Every structure is written in C-alpha cells, then in structure tokens.
Amino acid sequence: MAKKSIYVCQQCGYESTGWLGKCPNCQTWGSLVETFASTKFPSSKKSKRSASVASKPISLSKVPASKTKRTLTKITELDRVLGGGLVEGQMILIAGEPGIGKSTILLQLAEKLGNVLYVSGEESASQVAIRARRLGIIDKEIKFIEGTDIDSIIDSINDILADKTALKAVVIDSIQTMNTSDLSGMAGSVGQVRECTFRLLKVAKENNIPIFLVGHVTKEGTVAGPAVLAHIVDTVLWFEGDKTLTLRLLRAVKNRFGPTDEVGIFEMKDKGLLSLTNAQKIFLSQGKNPAGKVSGSVVSSIMQGTRPILVEIQSLVVPSKLVNPRRVAQGIDSRRLEMLLAVMTRRMGLPLYEQDVFANVAGGISAKDPSVDLAICLSVASAYFNKPLDKKTFALGEVGLLGEVREVVSQDKRVREASRLGFTNVVTNKRSSYLSQAIKSLLK
Numbered sequence: 001m002a003k004k005s006i007y008v009c010q011q012c013g014y015e016s017t018g019w020l021g022k023c024p025n026c027q028t029w030g031s032l033v034e035t036f037a038s039t040k041f042p043s044s045k046k047s048k049r050s051a052s053v054a055s056k057p058i059s060l061s062k063v064p065a066s067k068t069k070r071t072l073t074k075i076t077e078l079d080r081v082l083g084g085g086l087v088e089g090q091m092i093l094i095a096g097e098p099g100i101g102k103s104t105i106l107l108q109l110a111e112k113l114g115n116v117l118y119v120s121g122e123e124s125a126s127q128v129a130i131r132a133r134r135l136g137i138i139d140k141e142i143k144f145i146e147g148t149d150i151d152s153i154i155d156s157i158n159d160i161l162a163d164k165t166a167l168k169a170v171v172i173d174s175i176q177t178m179n180t181s182d183l184s185g186m187a188g189s190v191g192q193v194r195e196c197t198f199r200l201l202k203v204a205k206e207n208n209i210p211i212f213l214v215g216h217v218t219k220e221g222t223v224a225g226p227a228v229l230a231h232i233v234d235t236v237l238w239f240e241g242d243k244t245l246t247l248r249l250l251r252a253v254k255n256r257f258g259p260t261d262e263v264g265i266f267e268m269k270d271k272g273l274l275s276l277t278n279a280q281k282i283f284l285s286q287g288k289n290p291a292g293k294v295s296g297s298v299v300s301s302i303m304q305g306t307r308p309i310l311v312e313i314q315s316l317v318v319p320s321k322l323v324n325p326r327r328v329a330q331g332i333d334s335r336r337l338e339m340l341l342a343v344m345t346r347r348m349g350l351p352l353y354e355q356d357v358f359a360n361v362a363g364g365i366s367a368k369d370p371s372v373d374l375a376i377c378l379s380v381a382s383a384y385f386n387k388p389l390d391k392k393t394f395a396l397g398e399v400g401l402l403g404e405v406r407e408v409v410s411q412d413k414r415v416r417e418a419s420r421l422g423f424t425n426v427v428t429n430k431r432s433s434y435l436s437q438a439i440k441s442l443l444k
Contacts, residue, residue, distance in 0.1 A: 005183060007032040010190075034183050034191035068257055071168070071210075074112040077266055077275040078105070080305075081237060081250050083258015086169070088208035090257060091201050093175075093229055095215035096239030101248055101266070102214050105273050106171045107132055109212070113168040114141040117157060121148040121177030121187075135272045148187060150178045150196040154203055167209050172200065174214035175229070188216075194228045201232060230254060241268075245364040247282060248273060249304070262305040279304075280421065283311045283363035296383030298395050299423060300375030301414040302367045308414040310394075310421060312362040313372060315379035320356040331361030332376065333368055340377055340399060347403035348436055350384060371408035373399035374427065374438065381439045389442055394423035403436060405429040 007016045009032050014025040016032060023032060070085035079085050082092075094102050107128075110116035120128055125146050132138070145156055153172075160167060172178065178196040179187035186192065197213070204211045215229060230236055236254040241247050250264035266273040267282065276282065284299065296315040301308050313332075320326065329337045337359055345352050359376060361367045374397035382389050396414055398406040407429050408414075415426055432438035 005034055008035050009033075033194075034185045034189070035194070071113075073109055075105070075109060075275060076277060077250065077264030078109070081252050081258075081262050081264040082235065083252075083255060083262070086210045087234075087257045088210070089205045090210045090235060091197075091204050091213070091233040092210065092235040092237060093213045093215050093233045094237045094239065095217055097217055097243070099243050100239045100241060101268060101273050102239055103128075103131065103173055104135065104268075105250075105266075106173065106212055106214070107135060107137055108272050109169070110142045110171060111137045111139045114139065115143075115166060115168045116141070116171060117143045117145065117160065117167055117169075118171045118173070119145045119147070119153055120173050121146075122174055134270075148177050148179055150180050150199055151182075153178070154199060157203055157207075157209075161207060167207075169210045169212060170200075170204075171212045172214065174216060175200075176216045190228055194232070197229060197232045242364055247364045249365075259305075263307070265304065265309075280310050283309060283361075283365060293388060293391070295386045295388045296379050298375040298379040298382065298389055298393060299418070300367070300372045300395050301418060302365070302369060302371065303410055303414070308410065308417040309365075310418060310423075311365060311367055311372070313367070313375040313379045314360045314362055315376070315383045316358040317352070317355050317380060317383040320354055322356075325352075325354060326356045326358075328356075328358045330359070331364070331366045332359050332372070336370070336373070337376065339401075340373060341380070343399060343401060343403055343435065344377055344380065347434075348381075348439065350381070352380070352384070355384070369408075370398040371396055371411075371414075373397060374405055374435070377435055378427070378438065378442065381443055385443050387443050390425050392423050393425040393427065393442065394418040395427045395438075397427075397429050399435055403434050405432055405435060405438065 007018065009023040009026060009028065012023060012026040014023050022028060068087055070087055072085045073079055094106070096102050110118055118128070125144055128144065143160070145153060147153060157167070157170060175193060175197060176188040179192050180195055183191050183195055200211055203209065213233065234256045235252065238251045238253050240249040240251060246268045248266040248268055250266065252258065252260045252262055254260060265276040265279045267276050298313050299310055300313055301310050327334060327338050327341065341352050341357060344350050357380060359380065375395040377399055378389065378395050396408060396411060398408055400406055405428070411428060415428065418426060427438055427442070432441065
C-alpha cells in the first residue's frame with residue numbers, strides 16, 4: 001500500500017492534489033487540510049475473510065469489565081481532576097494562556113513520577129533547566145529532548161524502551177511546534193497537528209505510556225485546533241486564572257477515564273504550583289477587616305466541581321455624581337448585578353438609582369452561578385445602611401424578579417460545609433422566603 005499526500009475539505013470532503021484558497025465544491029475558504037491518502041490495491045479473498053472475522057459482533061454482556069488501573073501523580077489536585085490518577089496509555093492535552101503554569105506543573109509532575117521524557121519544541125534546554133532549578137527540581141531520572149521532528153522523537157522513545165527502561169510518562173511541549181517531513185504544511189497547521197497527535201497516540205496505546213501534550217490557545221481563548229485535538233486525545237485539561245494573581249484552576253473539559261465536573265485548585269508560588277486542599281484560606285478574610293466588623297461583607301458558597309467553596313462577597317455603595325450611576329462588578333456577572341439592584345429598588349424601595357455600586361468576590365475567583373444572589377443583595381444592603389452583618393452569617397440562595405429566595409443546587413451540601421467551618425447564622429430560602437424578610441431580619 002503506497003502513501004501520498006492530498007488535501008481534503010473539512011466541510012464537504014472534496015479531495016485535491018494541491019492546496020487551493022477555497023474549496024471548488026462548497027466554496028469554503030481555508031477548509032482544505034493536508035492529509036494522507038492510501039492507494040488501494042485489489043484485496044485477496046483471504047484478507048476479506050480476516051476482515052469479516054475481526055468485525056464479528058459479540059454480546060456486550062460477555063465483554064469483561066475490568067477496573068481501570070491508575071498511577072498516582074502525587075499532586076493531589078491533579079489526581080482529583082484526572083479522576084484518581086493516570087491511566088496506562090492515556091493521552092492528555094493541557095491548554096491555557098501563555099504563562100498560566102502549564103510547563104511548571106508538568107515539570108513538577110516529571111519530578112514526582114521519575115523516568116519521564118520531556119520534549120521541548122519551544123524552549124531550549126538551558127531555559128528549561130533554569131526553570132527547573134528555580135522550582136528546586138534536580139532529578140537525574142528526567143530525560144530531555146530539544147527538537148520538533150516528531151519522527152525522530154518517536155524513534156528516541158522506542159530507543160529508550162528498547163533499553164528496557166520503563167518510561168512513566170512523556171511530555172510534549174508543545175504539540176503545535178511538532179511537525180513531520182511526510183507533510184509539506186508548516187508546524188501548527190491542522191494537518192501537521194493531527195498527524196503528529198495520531199502518531200503519538202499510537203505510541204501511547206502500544207506501549208501503555210501516558211503522554212501529556214501542551215496546547216496553544218487562540219485569540220478567542222479556545223484551544224487551537226479544537227476539532228482536531230479534542231476528538232483524538234483522551235483527556236482535555238484547561239488552566240484558568242489571572243496571571244496577576246496566585247490562584248489557578250484546572251478543569252477537566254473532557255475525560256474518558258473520569259468525571260468532567262472536578263476542578264483542581266492551585267496557588268502559584270516561587271517554588272511552583274501548590275495544591276490547595278483548603279481553598280477557604282484564599283477566599284475568606286484572614287484577620288484584617290473580617291466580616292462582622294466592616295459593612296458590605298457576606299460569606300456565601302460556590303461549587304467547583306463536586307466541592308463547595310466558601311467565598312466572601314464584598315460591596316461598596318457611595319452617592320453618585322453622574323447622571324447614570326456606575327455598576328462595577330468583579331468576579332460577578334455585571335448584568336446579573338444590575339438585575340439584582342433593580343429588584344432591590346423595586347421590591348425594597350431602596351434608592352439605589354442614585355448610588356454607585358461596586359461588587360467584588362474576594363480572592364480573584366469568579367462566582368457566575370445564581371447561588372450567590374442573596375449574598376450579593378445582603379452585602380449591598382449592608383453597605384447602603386452601613387451596618388455590618390454578624391461574622392458568622394452565611395447566605396445562600398437565588399433571587400428571582402419577584403424578590404423571592406429560591407433553593408439552589410447542592411444546597412444542603414454547601415450548608416454543611418459552612419456549618420463545619422463555624423458559620424451558625426445560615427440564611428437560605430428555608431429561613432426567609434423573600435429578600436425583604438432576609439434584609440429586615442438582619443439589618444433592621
């Protein structure tokens with residue numbers, strides 16, 4: 001079977017021997033992607049018979065259900081996101097903005113696992129060594145390759161395995177810099193990325209080696225080539241966070257071997273990313289101006305995966321000198337803040353239309369779900385009346401347009417976590433059915 005390179009339209013499947021600006025069939029610009037085509041020869045009866053035997057269906061009930069064997073990475077939050085550790089032959093894509101911590105956590109992973117091959121196509125060996133020494137990583141078992149030719153990299157992996165050296169994992173930093181000479185496209189093109197990933201996937205599955213791929217992001221903040229990479233790999237992990245802050249979140253967008261509702265929480269330090277098993281120490285005030293001494297502060301809860309996290313909602317209300325008062329929200333949806341202020345103005349009679357309102361979630365985390373609505377309203381009312389709430393107050397609930405307080409997802413679980421941390425004054429829909437009742441009982 002001989003191979004040749006052709007161009008296939010990703011929209012309609014049109015094939016061309018050369019690249020064209022747009023597909024002659026569907027007129028879509030840039031949809032022709034370089035790939036391989038096989039020149040098929042007449043198959044024998046024997047090959048037809050073997051193919052039919054291989055595709056013979058079997059009963060699903062007779063397929064043995066074996067438990068997935070996992071290897072712990074010894075990084076607590078990473079193991080949580082992966083679903084309990086690494087699976088043999090697992091292909092994992094880690095994506096995120098530049099400087100968010102992708103290479104840092106992979107270097108830490110290489111130290112924890114040992115016998116890891118680290119392939120760098122973006123940075124030189126000296127640059128990676130400088131980062132490793134800054135992180136305090138001096139591991140002689142970490143093997144390093146500086147290159148972008150995927151075929152020579154695969155040959156190096158096979159040579160290491162031929163020496164009966166057990167590789168725990170392979171890190172490719174990054175997949176967009178890899179290329180193969182079998183295709184004429186530039187590194188980072190859809191054809192190159194797809195072919196390089198397929199070849200690495202074959203190595204991972206045949207040798208039962210987990211492979212980590214670092215992926216670039218586009219200007220819109222999505223993974224470059226999502227339709228290509230996301231469907232090939234087993235797991236897609238996404239790094240989130242503001243580079244000016246220390247908080248980092250690692251989310252599982254796709255995971256064939258575990259849940260996709262888990263989130264890993266890290267704190268960036270000089271020595272790398274540290275797992276935060278007790279995230280409340282970042283999001284709640286510690287000593288200085290805690291809730292209960294200053295007005296405008298209420299503690300609520302958000303869900304990160306299956307884990308409830310307590311956060312502090314802060315508000316500031318000042319008289320406005322503008323025709324249209326300002327509504328500034330940090331970590332909160334600005335449109336939802338405007339809606340809640342309208343409800344308070346209409347249902348409570350508070351003249352917030354002549355006040356500038358600032359709302360913030362302490363710690364740099366985002367609280368987008370409506371479970372913090374009640375806490376936002378209470379913090380705004382506390383700031384407006386300049387009356388601090390009791391430091392043991394915990395508010396949780398969604399506020400509707402009628403001013404009613406609604407129950408939220410996993411409410412009992414969040415309340416139990418708040419009670420465990422010492423919050424005794426719990427305000428939910430079970431205590432106050434309407435927002436007016438909650439404000440009057442706490443502030444008047």
